[in-house]
Amino acid sequence: xxxxxxxxxxxxxxxxxxxxxxxxxxxxxxxxxxxxxxxxxxxxxxxxxxxxxxxxxxxxxxxxxxxxxxxxxxxxxxxxxxxxxxxxxxxxxxxxxxxxxxxxxxxxxxxxxxxxxxxxxxxxxxxxxxxxxxxxxxxxxxxxxxxxxxxxxxxxxxxxxxxxxxxxxxxxxxxxxxxxxxxxxxxxxxxxxxxxxxxxxxxxxxxxxxxxxxxxxxxxxxxxxxxxxxxxxxxxxxxxxxxxxxxxxxxxxxxxxxxxxxxxxxxxxxxxxxxxxxxxxxxxxxxxxxxxxxxxxxxxxxxxxxxxxxxxxxxxxxxxxxxxxxxxxxxxxxxxxxxxxxxxxxxxxxxxxxxxxxxxxxxxxxxxxxxxxxxxxxxxxxxxxxxxxxxxxxxxxxxxxxxxxxxxxxxxxxxxxxxxxxxxxxxxxxxxxxxxxxxxxxxxxxxxxxxxxxxxxxxxxxxxxxxxxxxxxxxxxxxxxxxxxxxxx
Amino acid sequence: xxxxxxxxxxxxxxxxxxxxxxxxxxxxxxxxxxxxxxxxxxxxxxxxxxxxxxxxxxxxxxxxxxxxxxxxxxxxxxxxxxxxxxxxxxxxxxxxxxxxxxxxxxxxxxxxxxxxxxxxxxxxxxxxxxxxxxxxxxxxxxxxxxxxxxxxxxxxxxxxxxxxxxxxxxxxxxxxxxxxxxxxxxxxxxxxxxxxxxxxxxxxxxxxxxxxxxxxxxxxxxxxxxxxxxxxxxxxxxxxxxxxxxxxxxxxxxxxxxxxxxxxxxxxxxxxxxxxxxxxxxxxxxxxxxxxxxxxxxxxxxxxxxxxxxxxxxxxxxxxxxxxxxxxxxxxxxxxxxxxxxxxxxxxxxxxxxxxxxxxxxxxxxxxxxxxxxxxxxxxxxxxxxxxxxxxxxxxxxxxxxxxxxxxxxxxxxxxxxxxxxxxxxxxxxxxxxxxxxxxxxxxxxxxxxxxxxxxxxxxxxxxxxxxxxxxxxxxxxxxxxxxxxxxx
Numbered sequence: 001x002x003x004x005x006x007x008x009x010x011x012x013x014x015x016x017x018x019x020x021x022x023x024x025x026x027x028x029x030x031x032x033x034x035x036x037x038x039x040x041x042x043x044x045x046x047x048x049x050x051x052x053x054x055x056x057x058x059x060x061x062x063x064x065x066x067x068x069x070x071x072x073x074x075x076x077x078x079x080x081x082x083x084x085x086x087x088x089x090x091x092x093x094x095x096x097x098x099x100x101x102x103x104x105x106x107x108x109x110x111x112x113x114x115x116x117x118x119x120x121x122x123x124x125x126x127x128x129x130x131x132x133x134x135x136x137x138x139x140x141x142x143x144x145x146x147x148x149x150x151x152x153x154x155x156x157x158x159x160x161x162x163x164x165x166x167x168x169x170x171x172x173x174x175x176x177x178x179x180x181x182x183x184x185x186x187x188x189x190x191x192x193x194x195x196x197x198x199x200x201x202x203x204x205x206x207x208x209x210x211x212x213x214x215x216x217x218x219x220x221x222x223x224x225x226x227x228x229x230x231x232x233x234x235x236x237x238x239x240x241x242x243x244x245x246x247x248x249x250x251x252x253x254x255x256x257x258x259x260x261x262x263x264x265x266x267x268x269x270x271x272x273x274x275x276x277x278x279x280x281x282x283x284x285x286x287x288x289x290x291x292x293x294x295x296x297x298x299x300x301x302x303x304x305x306x307x308x309x310x311x312x313x314x315x316x317x318x319x320x321x322x323x324x325x326x327x328x329x330x331x332x333x334x335x336x337x338x339x340x341x342x343x344x345x346x347x348x349x350x351x352x353x354x355x356x357x358x359x360x361x362x363x364x365x366x367x368x369x370x371x372x373x374x375x376x377x378x379x380x381x382x383x384x385x386x387x388x389x390x391x392x393x394x395x396x397x398x399x400x401x402x403x404x405x406x407x408x409x410x411x412x413x414x415x416x417x418x419x420x421x422x423x424x425x426x427x428x429x430x431x432x433x434x435x436x437x438x439x440x441x442x443x444x445x446x447x448x449x450x451x452x453x454x455x456x457x458x459x460x461x462x463x464x465x466x467x468x469x470x471x472x473x474x475x476x477x478x479x480x481x482x483x484x485x486x487x488x489x
Numbered sequence: 490x491x492x493x494x495x496x497x498x499x500x501x502x503x504x505x506x507x508x509x510x511x512x513x514x515x516x517x518x519x520x521x522x523x524x525x526x527x528x529x530x531x532x533x534x535x536x537x538x539x540x541x542x543x544x545x546x547x548x549x550x551x552x553x554x555x556x557x558x559x560x561x562x563x564x565x566x567x568x569x570x571x572x573x574x575x576x577x578x579x580x581x582x583x584x585x586x587x588x589x590x591x592x593x594x595x596x597x598x599x600x601x602x603x604x605x606x607x608x609x610x611x612x613x614x615x616x617x618x619x620x621x622x623x624x625x626x627x628x629x630x631x632x633x634x635x636x637x638x639x640x641x642x643x644x645x646x647x648x649x650x651x652x653x654x655x656x657x658x659x660x661x662x663x664x665x666x667x668x669x670x671x672x673x674x675x676x677x678x679x680x681x682x683x684x685x686x687x688x689x690x691x692x693x694x695x696x697x698x699x700x701x702x703x704x705x706x707x708x709x710x711x712x713x714x715x716x717x718x719x720x721x722x723x724x725x726x727x728x729x730x731x732x733x734x735x736x737x738x739x740x741x742x743x744x745x746x747x748x749x750x751x752x753x754x755x756x757x758x759x760x761x762x763x764x765x766x767x768x769x770x771x772x773x774x775x776x777x778x779x780x781x782x783x784x785x786x787x788x789x790x791x792x793x794x795x796x797x798x799x800x801x802x803x804x805x806x807x808x809x810x811x812x813x814x815x816x817x818x819x820x821x822x823x824x825x826x827x828x829x830x831x832x833x834x835x836x837x838x839x840x841x842x843x844x845x846x847x848x849x850x851x852x853x854x855x856x857x858x859x860x861x862x863x864x865x866x867x868x869x870x871x872x873x874x875x876x877x878x879x880x881x882x883x884x885x886x887x888x889x890x891x892x893x894x895x896x897x898x899x900x901x902x903x904x905x906x907x908x909x910x911x912x913x914x915x916x917x918x919x920x921x922x923x924x925x926x927x928x929x930x931x932x933x934x935x936x937x938x939x940x941x942x943x944x945x946x947x948x949x950x951x952x953x954x955x956x957x958x959x960x961x962x963x964x965x966x967x968x969x970x971x972x973x974x975x976x977x978x
Contacts, residue, residue: 011500013660015682018652020693022681027695027716033702040698078685084720128698135655136663143658163507166624167822169632170661171502174625177659192511193504196567204509206516209529209617209829212841213522227516231573239844243977271845323822332821333656333812340698352701355728356760488732 014071015078017132022085025125029089034125037344039367042118042134045360048146048331052462053110053452055149055445056117057180058141059425060107060435065133067431069098092125099429100126103422105370107436108145108183108445110452112467115370115384117142117336119422122429124343131338140173141180143334144326145445148184151321153457154303156310159318161203162189163298164326177326183441190320198438205231205268211238218248225256232257233265233296236281241269246281250288266294266317274299275314282315296320302330303459339363353480365480366473371418373399374451381451382413383466384421391470393418401468404477411466503560504567506621511574514614518578523614526833528856531607531623534849537635537820541951542599542941544638544934545606546669547630548914549596549924554622556920558587581614588918589615592911594859596925597634597672597934599941601956604859604873606631606825608911611918613832620827629662630669632823633815634934637673640810642946643792645799648807650692651678652787653815666815672930679809687927694720694757700727707737714745721746722754722785725770730758735770739777755783755806763788764803771804785809791819792948828852842969854969855962860907862888863940870940871902872955873910875962882907890957893966900955 028034047054071079071093079085079093100122111117117138120127152160162181168174178194188201195202206224214220217239225232234252236245246267253264267285269277274297285293298320306319323329341363342351351365367389373382383401385393393399395417403409425433436444455463469477517523536543560568560582568574568582589611600606606627609616641649651670657663667683677690684691695713703709706728714721723741725734735756742753756774758766763786774782787809795808812818830852831840840854856878862871872890874882882888884906892898914922925933944952958966 013682015685016654016660016663017681018654018679018693019681019684019691020679020695023693023717023720024695024699027699027713028702030716031712036702038698038702075685084717124698124702128696131696132654132663136657136660139656140659140662165505165507166621166827167628167824168625169658169816169821170629170665171505171625172659172661173629174505174621175659190507190509192506192508193502195508196504196564202508204507204512206509206513207617207620208843209527209613210513210516212829212843213517213525213527213613213832223520224516227519228512228573231512237845239973240977271847271850323824327658327816327821329821332658332816332818335656335812338655340701343702354697354701356726358760361760484728488729 012072012075013065013133014069015075016136017129021129021131022079025129026085026089028125028128029092030086035123037121038124038127038340039342040120040127040131040338041116041341041364041368042138042336042338043114043116044334044336045113046335047113048143048328048334049150051146051150052456052458053112053465054142055145055184056105056109056111056138056142057107057145057183058137058176059104061141061176062134062137063425063431063433063435065137066098066102066130066426070096097429098126098426099123100426101424101428102426104425105421106423106444108441108448109421110448112384112465114364115386115467116368116422119368121367135336135338139334139336141176142336143328143332144177144180145184147325147328148181148186150303150459151306151325152185154306155319158316160186161318161320162186162191162325163320163322165191167323168326173326179438181325182438183445185442185446200438205233206235208235208238211235217244218251221248221252222256225252229257229260229262231265232262234267235270236267237269237271241272241277242280242284246284250284250290253290253293254288264290264293266296268296268298268320270298274309274316275312278315279313294318298322300324307459341365342367351476351480353477353484355481355484362481364469364473365476368473370421372421373413373416373418376415376417379451380453382416383411383468385468385470386473387470388472391472401466403466404469404474501561501564502554502622503558504564505625506618510618510620511568514618515574515578517614517617518581519575524612526610527613527616527829528831529609529616529620529827530605530830530852530857531627531825531827532603532605533823533825534602535824536602537632537817537823538639539950540635540639541945541947542601542954543631544634544673545594545598545600545627545631546596546634546672547626547665548593550630550665551623551626552914552920552922552924554626555587555591555619555915559585586918587615587915588612589915590913590917591915593914594910595912595933597930597937598910599937601873601954603853604875604956605857605911608857610856624825624827628823628825630665631825632817632821633666633669634673636814636817637670637675639792639948640795640814641674643795644808647805649675650807650809651675651680651814652809652811654680656812657815662815668927670814671927672934674931674935689927694722695724697724697727700724706733707740710737710741711745714741718746718749718751720754721751723756724759725756726758726760730761730766731769731773735773739773739779742779742782743777753779753782755785757785757787757809759787763798763805764801767804768802783807787811789813796948830854831856840965840969842966842973844970844973851970853958853962854965857962859910861910862902862905862907865904865906868940869942870954871905872900872957874957874959876959877961880959880961890955892955893958893963
């Protein structure tokens with residue numbers, strides 16, 4: 001029995017697929033089109049919480065899944081028992097080897113609606129099969145990284161600690177949620193295993209039960225200060241913050257730390273009115289000679305509450321943010337989709353489109369690249385341009401871009417440079433990319449955010465960042481739309 | 490390299506703990522109180538979505554975690570590297586053996602605010618350590634089972650399929666979410682691995698990409714009907730539901746199935762106005778001789794939309810419910826808490842209370858049992874009564890119960906029987922309970938729901954089910970509240 005947790009090695013999620021991916025794969029196989037080359041785009045349609053951008057995350061976990069994708073004897077037995085799959089298809093799965101090309105936008109990049117975060121090219125049987133895991137992985141971590149970044153922005157430079165494990169939606173929700181929250185800008189997590197796995201600093205001190213276990217709050221604080229003199233952060237709201245918690249904390253700081261020349265770390269308040277209590281507590285700590293003693297607050301916080309209490313002048317040095325971060329409570333779904341955009345016929349790329357009665361569900365056809373255009377002078381991002389994969393952008397010429405729906409909204413971009421966003425991750429199934437560490441991803445996210453105009457970073461009613469189609473992509477889309485719809489007038 | 494997924498054996502989640510559980514455990518150890526016997530209650534404070542009850546779930550996964558709880562060499566190395574833990578404490582973890590008693594309400598039981606779903610009795614070091622996993626496991630699955638049950642109720646006997654894996658919050662969110670949704674009453678899932686692991690029926694047919702891959706919708710439908718004649722459910726909204734999808738489906742039913750005497754399974758609509766499209770599609774199918782052809786709808790459904798379109802007369806046989814079920818979107822957090830309620834001093838139970846400036850955060854002290862009182866005539870549940878663990882209920886005498894806050898609200902219960910809800914799961918660390926299968930849990934949940942009055946099952950403004958304290962528990966709580974608060978007037 002192995003108790004070492006290494007999910008990429010030991011954990012078989014090969015059948016974490018929607019069942020239709022299997023019925024389709026088997027169907028493609030049986031109809032002799034399983035090896036047909038197909039192109040899928042993964043993209044999303046809107047930013048949660050009406051924000052201006054998302055932070056993409058989860059690529060590393062997706063890579064680990066794809067790199068190790070194969071089917072165990074158990075899996076094969078299970079599939080046989082369903083009695084609907086072709087024997088040759090089952091054999092194909094037995095000897096499965098992943099051979100797709102995968103292109104992706106790097107983790108930590110700010111991304112926008114309708115641009116592919118991931119492009120998969122390969123035999124339709126395979127490219128279709130991985131749909132659920134692509135979506136599940138990227139949707140989850142992008143959701144949490146984006147939410148975390150909102151909360152971190154609201155805290156305006158103060159510490160933000162991710163405290164949500166106990167209210168996460170499942171174990172991975174806690175672990176990969178902690179990872180995504182850190183990428184989004186949190187300073188640390190309470191989730192211990194996230195430090196072991198990813199090197200994200202794990203922090204924590206005491207719960208109310210510590211205080212309750214001792215005969216008095218004072219005794220409980222004393223025991224803590226003696227056990228962790230260098231890490232003395234006391235939870236002061238078990239009985240009464242201002243009449244018991246803070247006075248007892250000061251008493252213990254004076255008796256246990258002061259004589260040894262150690263400064264206290266702080267106090268934590270987990271209930272009651274944050275604004276009132278922190279103002280009073282700050283005053284008491286300052287007057288007792290502890291202006292450096294931090295005040296950490298927790299209790300169902302999110303970016304809205306944080307902005308509001310800071311606006312009111314609450315005296316806070318750090319926030320412990322739990323359930324509303326780890327579940328992205330205000331909008332807990334990231335609606336990424338995975339759509340067929342092209343197939344190959346005799347080596348030629350044939351673009352595909354999905355029409356829909358809901359306009360926003362219509363896809364952008366073709367095998368594509370995205371260029372982010374930056375102003376040469378300010379290094380600020382101007383717009384993203386979705387092109388075909390082989391279009392070349394001439395940085396020396398003015399570039400005309402236009403809104404793909406309101407085409408009269410046009411802009412001539414000059415003095416710019418263009419950076420492709422989609423990087424090759426797998427080449428015919430071979431991994432050709434090395435994931436950075438979470439610390440590198442976190443720093444990269446911060447520096448990329450600095451390329452966005454403030455108007456995009458605004459919480460309420462942010463400016464919509466331009467994501468335009470090249471003339472070629474736009475033209476093709478119009479042509480396909482007209483072709484299909486003329487039949488259904 | 491093991492590719493067999495058996496998380497209870499292969500997956501080490503021992504360090505999926507809030508870091509404070511480690512600092513506290515180490516602190517208890519160092520202060521010589523680590524072996525002190527403590528009692529913790531896990532309970533919740535309100536029902537999500539303003540519903541009348543929750544369905545508790547997740548116990549089986551918690552059992553598997555606790556049964557296998559130990560620390561790998563990796564874990565130990567990691568903890569040493571933090572340089573804050575006592576060497577003897579590390580050694581204690583090296584030789585860790587779980588020795589707590591655990592009592593729990595059985596999975597599938599309807600439960601109510603403020604009653605313990607789980608009681609843990611054991612050395613404080615251990616009972617505290619498992620806090621995060623207790624909460625994470627029970628919170629997540631109870632949330633989803635409860636949400637699923639709302640959706641199933643809204644569907645009024647129609648099929649409900651759980652389709653949410655791609656939008657779940659992490660892999661476990663999908664897998665254990667599928668389990669909880671099934672316990673809550675869903676008929677099947679799209680999540681294949683959930684069938685392999687739990688025997689929950691996995692279903693699915695085709696995505697839009699199947700239709701797009703072929704040269705025409707008609708060809709795509711034909712290929713499907715030939716591949717899966719017995720399971721012919723066609724997705725009809727890739728181009729145009731009424732002008733293309735349904736007519737093509739009928740054509741293929743006529744050409745491919747009718748001559749072979751096979752009835753079609755159905756059609757699925759994933760976009761557009763459900764009410765309008767299903768009414769029209771139903772008429773077309775009926776007129777073509779397929780009144781038995783089912784209409785399945787999907788596209789961001791939940792109990793609110795389902796109730797609304799059914800009220801409008803939409804013609805629907807089944808619902809595929811995705812993101813709003815698997816994330817419990819309308820209220821994605823289940824706020825279970827884990828609180829110290831007693832300790833033992835020389836074998837005597839000393840109750841503990843946590844005061845709070847937020848009244849609802851005040852705990853019920855003591856080692857407790859819960860009795861559900863049923864009417865002997867109707868077998869309907871009358872109230873739950875929280876007692877001390879050793880209180881005896883005399884079913885032959887009238888029982889006075891009263892609201893613990895508005896104590897003038899009283900009721901005399903007669904002609905009743907009382908069933909204890911907390912069952913022993915672990916006895917000094919030994920598992921003494923056998924988890925039923927998910928099918929058994931699902932049936933049990935249904936039969937238990939039948940004991941609730943309709944007033945409790947209502948969606949809007951349901952009647953509040955009585956959860957009362959025994960006179961003894963109530964009296965103790967008042968005494969402790971008065972004792973503590975007199976100091977802070």
